[in-house]
Amino acid sequence: MEMVLKKILIVDDDDQLRKSFEKLLKEEGYLVNLAASGEAGLESLKKEIPDLVILDVKLPGMNGIDTLKAIQKIDNHLQVIIMTAFGTTDTAIEATKLGAFEYIIKPFDIPEMLSVIERALDTSRFIRTPVCLNVNTENDAAETIIGQSPSMREVYKSIGRVSSTNATVLIRGESGTGKELVARAIYQYSLRTNKPFQVINCVAIPETLLESELFGYEKGAFTGAAFRRIGKIEQAQNGTVFLDEIGDMPISIQGKILRLLQEKSIERLGGRETIPVDVRLIAATNRNLEEAIEEKSFREDIYYRLKVVTIWLPPLRERKEDIPALVEYILGRKSREMGIVNPGISNDALKSLVNHPWPGNVRELSNTLQQILIFNQGAPIGEEDIQKAIGEKLSEERLHHEKGNETLWQWVHQELTNGGQTKTFNEYVDHFCKILITETLNLTGGNRSKAAKLLGLSRPTLHSKIEKYQLSLKTEVDSASD
Numbered sequence: 001m002e003m004v005l006k007k008i009l010i011v012d013d014d015d016q017l018r019k020s021f022e023k024l025l026k027e028e029g030y031l032v033n034l035a036a037s038g039e040a041g042l043e044s045l046k047k048e049i050p051d052l053v054i055l056d057v058k059l060p061g062m063n064g065i066d067t068l069k070a071i072q073k074i075d076n077h078l079q080v081i082i083m084t085a086f087g088t089t090d091t092a093i094e095a096t097k098l099g100a101f102e103y104i105i106k107p108f109d110i111p112e113m114l115s116v117i118e119r120a121l122d123t124s125r126f127i128r129t130p131v132c133l134n135v136n137t138e139n140d141a142a143e144t145i146i147g148q149s150p151s152m153r154e155v156y157k158s159i160g161r162v163s164s165t166n167a168t169v170l171i172r173g174e175s176g177t178g179k180e181l182v183a184r185a186i187y188q189y190s191l192r193t194n195k196p197f198q199v200i201n202c203v204a205i206p207e208t209l210l211e212s213e214l215f216g217y218e219k220g221a222f223t224g225a226a227f228r229r230i231g232k233i234e235q236a237q238n239g240t241v242f243l244d245e246i247g248d249m250p251i252s253i254q255g256k257i258l259r260l261l262q263e264k265s266i267e268r269l270g271g272r273e274t275i276p277v278d279v280r281l282i283a284a285t286n287r288n289l290e291e292a293i294e295e296k297s298f299r300e301d302i303y304y305r306l307k308v309v310t311i312w313l314p315p316l317r318e319r320k321e322d323i324p325a326l327v328e329y330i331l332g333r334k335s336r337e338m339g340i341v342n343p344g345i346s347n348d349a350l351k352s353l354v355n356h357p358w359p360g361n362v363r364e365l366s367n368t369l370q371q372i373l374i375f376n377q378g379a380p381i382g383e384e385d386i387q388k389a390i391g392e393k394l395s396e397e398r399l400h401h402e403k404g405n406e407t408l409w410q411w412v413h414q415e416l417t418n419g420g421q422t423k424t425f426n427e428y429v430d431h432f433c434k435i436l437i438t439e440t441l442n443l444t445g446g447n448r449s450k451a452a453k454l455l456g457l458s459r460p461t462l463h464s465k466i467e468k469y470q471l472s473l474k475t476e477v478d479s480a481s482d
Contacts, residue, residue, distance in 0.1 A: 005029060005030060005031045006029075006030050006031065006051045006052070006121055007030070007031045007032075007033065007048070007050035007051050007052075008025055008030050008031070008032050008033070008050055008051065008052045008053075008054060008117070009032075009033045009034075009035065009041060009044055009045070009050040009052070009053045009054070010022065010025075010032060010033070010034050010035070010053075010054045011035045011036075011037070011038060011040070011041035011053065011054070011055045011056060011059070011064075011067065012036070012054075012055075012056040012059075012083065013036050013037060013056065013058075013059055013060055014056070015036070018034050018036070021054070022034060024110065025117075028114065028449065029449075033048075033050065036060075037059055037060055037061050037062065038055075038059050038061060038062035038063065038064065038066065038067030038070070039061055039062055041053070041055070041067060041071075042062075042067065042070055042071070042074070045071065045074050045075070045078075046074070049074075049075055049078065050078075051079075051121055051124050051125075052078075052079050052080075052081065052117065052120050052121055052124060053071060053078060053079070053080045053081070054080075054081045054083065054117075055067060055068060055071075055080050055081070055082055055083065055100075056082075056083045056084070057082060057083065057084040057085075057091050057092060057095065058084075058085070064082060064084075064091070064095065065091060065094060065095055065098070068080055068082070068095055068098055068099070068100060069098065072098075072099060076099075076194060077124070077127045077128050077194075078124070079101040079120045079121070079123055079124045079127075080095075080099075080100045080101055081100065081101055081102050081103070081104060081116060081117065081120055082095045082096070082100045082102070082103035082104070083103070083104050083106055083108070084103055084104070084105060084106065085105070085106050092105075093228060093229075093230055096230045096235055097230060097234075097235070097237075099196055099235075101116075101119075101120045101123065102116050102119075102120065104116060105227075111448070111463055112463075114459060114463075115459060115460040115463050118458060118459050118460055119199075119460055122199060122458075123197065123198070123199050126180070126184055126187075126197070126199055126242075127187070127188075127197050129142065129143055129184070130142040130143070130188065131143050131144070131145065131181055131184045131185040131188055132144040132145070133145050133156050133159065133185065134146060134147060134148060134152070134156065143181060143184075144329060145178060145181050145182065145185065146322060146325050146326045146329050147319060147322035147325065147326070148321075148322065148325065149314070149319035149321050149322050151312075151314040151318065151319055152314070152319060152322060155182065155311060155312075155313060158309070158311045159182060159185050159186055159189065159311070160189075162186060162309045162311075163185070163186050163189035163190045164189070164190065164191060166191075166192075166280050167308045167309050168261065168280070168281045168282070168283070168305065168306055168308045168309070169183075169186060169281075169282045169283070169308070169309045169310075169311060170246075170283050170284070170285070170306045170307045170308075170309070170310045170311070171183055171282070171283070171284040171285075171310075171311045171313065172284070172285060172286075172289075172310060172311070172312050172313065173286060173312060173313030173314070173315070174286055174313075174315050174361055175286045175360065175361065175363070176316075176360045176361030176362055176363030176364055177313040177314070177315060177316070177361045177362060178313055178361075178362055179244075179284040179286070179313055180244065180284070182284075182311060182313065183242050183244075183282050183284055186282055187240050187242070187282065190240065190280070192238070192239050192240050192280055195236075195238045195239035195240065196235060196236045196237065196238065196239030196240075197236065197239050197240050197241075197242070198232040198233070198235055198236040198239070198240070198241045198242070199242045199244065200213065200214060200232055200241065200242065200243050200244065201244045201245055201460075201461075202243060202244065202245045202246055202248050202249040203244075203245045203248045203461070204458060204460050204461040204464060205460075205464060206464045206467060206468050207250045207252075207253075209464070210249070210250065210253060211252075211253050211256070211269060212229065212231065212269055213231060213232055214231050214232055214233055214253065214256070214257075215231040215233060215234075215256060215266050215267065215268055215269060216228070216229045216230045216231030216234055216268040216269070217229050217231075217268050217269035217270050217271070218268050218269065218270040218271040219270075220270060221268070221269045221270025221271070222269070222270065225269075225270065228268070229268075230268075231266070231268065233260065233266055233277055233279060234266065234268075234275060234277060236277075236279045237277055237278060237279065238278050238279070239279060239280070240279065240280045240281075240282060241279050241280070241281055241282070242282045242283070242284070243257075243281065243282070243283040243284070244283075244284050245284065245285060245286070245287075246283040246284065246285050246306070247285030247286070247287030247289055247292060247298060248285075248287065251296075251297060251298065251299060254298070254299045254302050255299070255302075257281075257302060258299065258301055258302045258305060260277065260279075260281070261281065261302070261305040261306070262305065264276060264277060264278065265277060281306075283306055289303055315358075315361055316358040316361045316362055316365065317357045317358055320354050320355075323350075323353055323354045323365070324350060324354070326362060326365060327345060327350060327353055327365070327369065330365065330366050330369050330370075331343075331344075331345065331369060331373070331381075334366075334369060334370050334373055335373065338373060338374075340373070340378050341378060343373070343376060343378055343379055343380045343381055344380050344381065345380070345381040346380065346381065346382050346383060348382070348383040349381050349382050349383045349385065349386045351383075352383050352386040352387060352390070353365070353386060356390055368386075368389050368390065371389055372385050372386070372389050430468075430469070433465060433469065434469040434471070436455070437451070437455070437462070437465055437466065437469065437471065438471060440454055440455055441466075441471070448462055448463065448466075
């Protein structure tokens with residue numbers, strides 16, 4: 001199977017750091033290029049544009065700030081992470097205002113750096129991968145929203161109408177329906193497409209960090225705030241901010257987002273200065289916000305501010321007529337990515353796909369077809385292949401539901417009957433999450449990359465949950481090399 005590895009350029013004059021970084025990132029599955037100066041880094045960029053640049057501020061000859069400006073002239077969508085020592089934080093803040101994705105203080109924590117790298121690469125993909133609307137293209141550099149059903153035609157119309165405006169957009173739909181693709185299409189077709197762009201996943205970042213991530217903070221704002229940090233909203237000045245899973249944003253932070261929408265201004269944590277910001281807000285959620293308002297977990301005033309324009313994405317079960325075109329597109333794209341010939345699919349197999357309810361929507365359909373392609377090894381896809389793939393999923397779900405874990409069921413029953421009213425729903429969820437993550441890390445020998453893949457989480461999400469539950473395991477999870 002062919003995999004397109006992400007390319008990272010490291011620009012730093014410290015030979016030892018470059019070599020250590022190269023070893024670390026190669027072990028994480030990245031392709032790495034090295035440059036000892038800003039000039040050498042720019043020469044490398046002229047030969048090949050990477051997915052990410054990690055740039056030191058203090059360099060011989062051309063300094064980091066001038067190198068950043070030159071990089072932006074070559075490709076203003078290229079994400080740059082700035083590295084700096086404590087004595088140069090003002091310079092790092094300047095770099096952030098100029099458009100750097102993030103700045104990291106040396107010496108840095110390796111898991112934190114890997115988390116920032118992954119988020120920067122996600123943003124790079126979001127910005128740079130073209131999104132096409134219902135065009136079955138063989139351009140692997142593009143992603144396509146597929147469907148000609150009446151509900152999908154309404155989605156295309158909404159994207160076309162709202163993209164050229166500055167209106168706030170709320171994208172709603174179940175998990176796996178393609179909300180991120182719609183957000184990317186709005187951004188790429190907007191008047192701000194060449195301006196800064198910031199993606200914030202409100203679930204992936206712990207509540208204790210989310211506020212500072214969004215709004216930044218002043219030196220001394222809290223213990224450990226040794227310098228000023230510019231937040232993602234301020235970094236996106238004149239550009240766009242995408243708040244994914246906004247329905248799960250803590251209610252304590254929602255008020256500050258409301259102020260941003262109403263007054264076009266923010267305040268950093270620990271600061272009194274009102275900072276005017278001009279950003280366009282796109283938000284997405286799979287939650288029922290009306291129920292959340294009744295439960296007092298989502299503010300009604302921010303709800304009405306967000307839904308200036310609402311785009312509803314239909315679940316796949318409500319647009320079954322689109323499934324044949326989706327299957328054709330997914331098989332073509334996945335086959336090219338895997339370096340195999342598209343094996344095709346029988347009519348009976350296609351009928352089985354159309355009749356399946358797909359609770360995980362397009363994402364589940366895509367994963368199912370990829371699984372079949374892997375195990376079929378190029379053989380045409382028949383109905384038995386579909387039934388086997390779907391049947392395995394149903395069997396796993398049924399077994400889990402019917403048999404389950406008797407000890408777990410007994411614990412739940414005991415908790416609920418013996419004073420369970422003293423605990424909140426989230427406390428129960430946290431209890432299960434802690435057990436699940438601990439067991440997964442034990443199974444993978446503490447390897448966070450493998451654990452994240454096994455759980456279907458991104459590395460930043462897993463890292464944040466490890467921090468949240470204060471897990472300290474006698475495994476590699478505590479090692480610097482991860």
